[in-house]
Amino acid sequence: MLKLSGQGPLYLQLYRAIQQDILTGALISGDQLPASRELAKTLSLSRNVVVQCYEQLASEGYIHSKQGAGSFISDVFIHLDSSMTQESAQIPQPTVEISQNAKSMLPMWEQYRLDLQNPITPKIDFQYGNVGVDHRLEQQLRTNLRNQGAGISPNYQHPAGLIRLREVIAKYVRQYRGVNCRADQILITNGSQEGLTIVAQMLLNPGDSVIMEDPGYRGATQSFKSVSAQISTVNVDRFGLCTEELPVTEGRGSPSHVKLLYTTPSHQFPTGGVMPLERRIALLQWAKSNQVMILEDDYDSEFRYQGPPIESIHGMDDSSQTIYMGTFSKIISPVLRTGFLVLPDQLIEPACAIQWTHNRHSPLVIQQMLGEYLDSVHFIRHLRRMRKRYSERRTVLIEALDEHFGDQIRVHGTNAGIHLTAWTSLPVERESELIQIALDHGLGIHTVTSLYRKTPKNIGLLMGYANLANSEIRKGVKILAQCVKLIDPPPH
Amino acid sequence: MLKLSGQGPLYLQLYRAIQQDILTGALISGDQLPASRELAKTLSLSRNVVVQCYEQLASEGYIHSKQGAGSFISDVFIHLDSSMTQESAQIPQPTVEISQNAKSMLPMWEQYRLDLQNPITPKIDFQYGNVGVDHRLEQQLRTNLRNQGAGISPNYQHPAGLIRLREVIAKYVRQYRGVNCRADQILITNGSQEGLTIVAQMLLNPGDSVIMEDPGYRGATQSFKSVSAQISTVNVDRFGLCTEELPVTEGRGSPSHVKLLYTTPSHQFPTGGVMPLERRIALLQWAKSNQVMILEDDYDSEFRYQGPPIESIHGMDDSSQTIYMGTFSKIISPVLRTGFLVLPDQLIEPACAIQWTHNRHSPLVIQQMLGEYLDSVHFIRHLRRMRKRYSERRTVLIEALDEHFGDQIRVHGTNAGIHLTAWTSLPVERESELIQIALDHGLGIHTVTSLYRKTPKNIGLLMGYANLANSEIRKGVKILAQCVKLIDPPPH
Numbered sequence: 001m002l003k004l005s006g007q008g009p010l011y012l013q014l015y016r017a018i019q020q021d022i023l024t025g026a027l028i029s030g031d032q033l034p035a036s037r038e039l040a041k042t043l044s045l046s047r048n049v050v051v052q053c054y055e056q057l058a059s060e061g062y063i064h065s066k067q068g069a070g071s072f073i074s075d076v077f078i079h080l081d082s083s084m085t086q087e088s089a090q091i092p093q094p095t096v097e098i099s100q101n102a103k104s105m106l107p108m109w110e111q112y113r114l115d116l117q118n119p120i121t122p123k124i125d126f127q128y129g130n131v132g133v134d135h136r137l138e139q140q141l142r143t144n145l146r147n148q149g150a151g152i153s154p155n156y157q158h159p160a161g162l163i164r165l166r167e168v169i170a171k172y173v174r175q176y177r178g179v180n181c182r183a184d185q186i187l188i189t190n191g192s193q194e195g196l197t198i199v200a201q202m203l204l205n206p207g208d209s210v211i212m213e214d215p216g217y218r219g220a221t222q223s224f225k226s227v228s229a230q231i232s233t234v235n236v237d238r239f240g241l242c243t244e245e246l247p248v249t250e251g252r253g254s255p256s257h258v259k260l261l262y263t264t265p266s267h268q269f270p271t272g273g274v275m276p277l278e279r280r281i282a283l284l285q286w287a288k289s290n291q292v293m294i295l296e297d298d299y300d301s302e303f304r305y306q307g308p309p310i311e312s313i314h315g316m317d318d319s320s321q322t323i324y325m326g327t328f329s330k331i332i333s334p335v336l337r338t339g340f341l342v343l344p345d346q347l348i349e350p351a352c353a354i355q356w357t358h359n360r361h362s363p364l365v366i367q368q369m370l371g372e373y374l375d376s377v378h379f380i381r382h383l384r385r386m387r388k389r390y391s392e393r394r395t396v397l398i399e400a401l402d403e404h405f406g407d408q409i410r411v412h413g414t415n416a417g418i419h420l421t422a423w424t425s426l427p428v429e430r431e432s433e434l435i436q437i438a439l440d441h442g443l444g445i446h447t448v449t450s451l452y453r454k455t456p457k458n459i460g461l462l463m464g465y466a467n468l469a470n471s472e473i474r475k476g477v478k479i480l481a482q483c484v485k486l487i488d489p490p491p492h
Numbered sequence: 493m494l495k496l497s498g499q500g501p502l503y504l505q506l507y508r509a510i511q512q513d514i515l516t517g518a519l520i521s522g523d524q525l526p527a528s529r530e531l532a533k534t535l536s537l538s539r540n541v542v543v544q545c546y547e548q549l550a551s552e553g554y555i556h557s558k559q560g561a562g563s564f565i566s567d568v569f570i571h572l573d574s575s576m577t578q579e580s581a582q583i584p585q586p587t588v589e590i591s592q593n594a595k596s597m598l599p600m601w602e603q604y605r606l607d608l609q610n611p612i613t614p615k616i617d618f619q620y621g622n623v624g625v626d627h628r629l630e631q632q633l634r635t636n637l638r639n640q641g642a643g644i645s646p647n648y649q650h651p652a653g654l655i656r657l658r659e660v661i662a663k664y665v666r667q668y669r670g671v672n673c674r675a676d677q678i679l680i681t682n683g684s685q686e687g688l689t690i691v692a693q694m695l696l697n698p699g700d701s702v703i704m705e706d707p708g709y710r711g712a713t714q715s716f717k718s719v720s721a722q723i724s725t726v727n728v729d730r731f732g733l734c735t736e737e738l739p740v741t742e743g744r745g746s747p748s749h750v751k752l753l754y755t756t757p758s759h760q761f762p763t764g765g766v767m768p769l770e771r772r773i774a775l776l777q778w779a780k781s782n783q784v785m786i787l788e789d790d791y792d793s794e795f796r797y798q799g800p801p802i803e804s805i806h807g808m809d810d811s812s813q814t815i816y817m818g819t820f821s822k823i824i825s826p827v828l829r830t831g832f833l834v835l836p837d838q839l840i841e842p843a844c845a846i847q848w849t850h851n852r853h854s855p856l857v858i859q860q861m862l863g864e865y866l867d868s869v870h871f872i873r874h875l876r877r878m879r880k881r882y883s884e885r886r887t888v889l890i891e892a893l894d895e896h897f898g899d900q901i902r903v904h905g906t907n908a909g910i911h912l913t914a915w916t917s918l919p920v921e922r923e924s925e926l927i928q929i930a931l932d933h934g935l936g937i938h939t940v941t942s943l944y945r946k947t948p949k950n951i952g953l954l955m956g957y958a959n960l961a962n963s964e965i966r967k968g969v970k971i972l973a974q975c976v977k978l979i980d981p982p983p984h
């Protein structure tokens with residue numbers, strides 16, 4: 001029987017009671033939750049409370065809904081079933097109570113862990129985020145590394161990072177993204193994930209509201225959930241965030257006050273839309289009147305193929321409402337993962353306080369090496385080389401998709417970045433089938449479905465092309481076409 | 493006028509109201525708070541509430557108490573005074589509300605930031621934590637670095653770290669510290685600070701209780717405050733934590749339930765006591781009956797000079813109550829800062845979830861390099877060399893202190909590590925004077941005073957000797973003796 005604690009909002013009480021049952025194995029993978037109307041009646045709660053609770057559980061991955069069939073406990077908890085004796089069951093009954101935030105982080109981690117245990121390594125993989133090893137770069141970095149370490153005093157280092165690296169980045173973002181900032185507004189991170197988490201911890205108390213795009217980047221979802229924030233979403237279209245759908249929020253101090261909006265305007269992740277000027281202005285105006293901070297994640301803006309580059313939102317912002325986030329993982333190497341935040345003046349000290357408390361500072365050797373490299377002609381040449389390479393691969397992919405699918409597939413997000421989204425006409429219910437068939441044929445494909453709050457009707461493929469040779473891209477698309485035909489044979 | 497929010501415990505409401513006044517400049521550095529009895533009367537609160545509030549503010553550094561004179565707003569906020577126009581005033585009136593946790597982290601950061609801006613670099617500095625550059629090590633690391641980077645796939649990396657490094661560490665802690673664990677119980681961190689913060693975030697909800705030693709390590713204080721935990725303390729003596737003073741706590745679920753105890757048993761930081769076997773057993777029994785997790789910070793156990801090595805608490809623990817924490821910063825280089833946690837089975841997944849959410853994983857290049865190095869004969873030779881070097885320096889320091897001070901100074905903590913504590917007979921009120929006089933003479937000294945909750949009577953010096961040559965140590969102590977004589981001239 002679900003036992004409510006009596007503290008806090010009702011939907012949260014219910015959420016925690018159900019969460020506890022799941023974590024202790026009282027509810028196991030595949031179990032069905034009662035319909036919201038039923039549970040509301042049983043517990044004498046309003047149906048809205050139960051619905052809100054179920055939405056929270058679903059968004060965190062504890063449960064999933066099957067259209068017309070109900071809500072079920074997620075598969076990720078299958079190993080918590082005490083009746084199954086699996087060697088891999090690594091989570092015994094918890095006898096020490098972990099924190100609420102830690103509980104929020106578990107489901108998404110569990111999903112990833114299962115992937116880790118069973119890494120699927122198909123011959124050709126359109127996995128987004130795989131950035132290959134560039135040998136010239138590797139060599140250059142190794143040469144740089146050899147000269148590092150000397151001259152760095154580990155004592156009295158600023159958590160924001162080595163000043164040289166911050167100056168180079170300030171120059172870089174000014175030149176390439178119209179981000180006008182001083183070096184001391186920059187904080188070096190271990191990558192996007194650390195940047196997201198610093199912002200989340202800096203601005204959000206438990207229960208505070210954040211707005212994300214739907215679909216959106218799960219790394220951001222993770223960070224916001226890790227501080228027990230409430231995430232609400234706004235739709236996107238082929239021009240990114242639908243700014244006309246931004247809600248009117250209540251002012252600061254009200255419980256539903258939105259503190260932060262997370263956006264990927266240069267190349268919406270994952271759908272790829274580029275936010276046009278009018279929407280950027282509208283977003284800024286909205287943020288200003290509603291007192292919301294904007295977190296602008298410019299994760300792959302170095303690669304543009306069509307259309308003029310649009311100035312960053314940060315560059316247009318005259319009221320310090322924007323935190324700008326960048327990363328070098330995609331353009332240099334995820335192995336030397338480094339990113340940065342550009343902070344409004346009033347947030348420099350809080351961000352430094354968090355970085356210093358949690359981590360002191362990003363590894364100094366890597367910072368020193370990066371500062372040198374970014375300031376060198378090698379970097380400029382590398383960028384140029386990568387742009388050319390990715391531009392080719394992009395073209396090959398678009399042409400291959402056109403050749404094999406024609407009108408059957410709608411391609412989005414080709415203007416920029418190192419991935420595109422390809423919408424099939426296959427119903428989303430056949431997704432696992434398609435993925436499995438592809439795997440059987442040595443092909444790795446990935447969909448955008450799990451990134452949506454409101455499940456789309458069709459299967460949308462998230463296709464990263466940075467790490468595939470032209471021939472692999474062509475072959476991969478050919479195999480994909482065969483697999484799609486197996487699922488959905490064309491009429492005779 | 494202080495405005496209480498009406499939500500949560502009264503002392504916390506009052507704390508937040510005063511904190512807000514401080515952060516917005518309504519109360520400025522040097523302002524005196526009313527006596528607790530007075531404020532209680534004015535606000536119609538119990539005096540206990542006000543006292544508890546003042547203690548919280550003091551422990552976080554917002555206020556400090558002067559014996560018999562009252563409580564004053566700390567100096568660190570001097571730049572928030574809006575009537576002063578300083579170029580260095582980097583914190584304008586906040587127009588965006590930062591989180592409660594961020595506010596808790598600000599005072600300690602602000603203190604450090606002031607130190608950063610005015611780094612005092614005396615010729616001879618007994619600063620603890622300075623570990624010098626060892627040239628043979630640097631060369632070896634650079635050679636290793638050159639060969640790194642190849643063969644690491646940044647994709648599908650486990651947040652706990654590269655398996656090779658974890659295996660090497662498991663072997664290492666078994667051999668040297670009696671820590672019996674599997675490689676998969678180990679999580680690689682960016683150093684002690686990240687380890688502390690992962691544990692804090694994993695176990696502590698806001699308001700949960702943690703026990704620390706008094707005096708204790710401020711890095712730990714920071715991490716616990718960053719999750720808004722309540723810190724209570726237990727005294728230490730020359731044998732470390734006074735286990736007979738451990739409180740009887742209420743069981744799990746009660747509001748005052750202590751979730752975690754942080755201890756430095758191998759070499760109490762800062763007083764240097766080594767916790768004997770009887771107390772270790774007593775601590776484990778207490779932790780078991782009170783359902784408290786122990787966080788054992790073994791920060792410098794590689795260097796022992798007297799007495800047999802005592803098995804880690806972790807090694808004696810048969811009920812998985814202990815998290816063991818180690819670091820390579822002191823024995824290799826703080827520049828390549830790496831540490832690790834050894835986790836009980838039930839906490840592996842939560843810790844991984846946190847690391848993955850916040851940071852993905854520690855930088856792979858450094859992990860790979862460290863894994864190779866720790867497994868090599870170079871590391872063993874390096875340890876041996878460092879032990880010999882530090883043992884010599886320790887002896888030189890002890891002899892110099894004896895020569896110049898004789899009975900006037902009591903030396904503690906010489907059994908292990910790379911620092912000792914030297915208690916003078918000078919009253920603590922003369923501390924700033926002594927530090928300044930020493931600086932004027934080109935000598936850097938540091939005291940344990942700020943690490944205490946209950947301020948000691950005398951000045952205790954925290955003397956790190958790892959980074960000083962023998963001649964510098966002798967000279968430094970000679971200068972120290974001269975400075976002490978200036979403060980407290982011997983009777984004629």
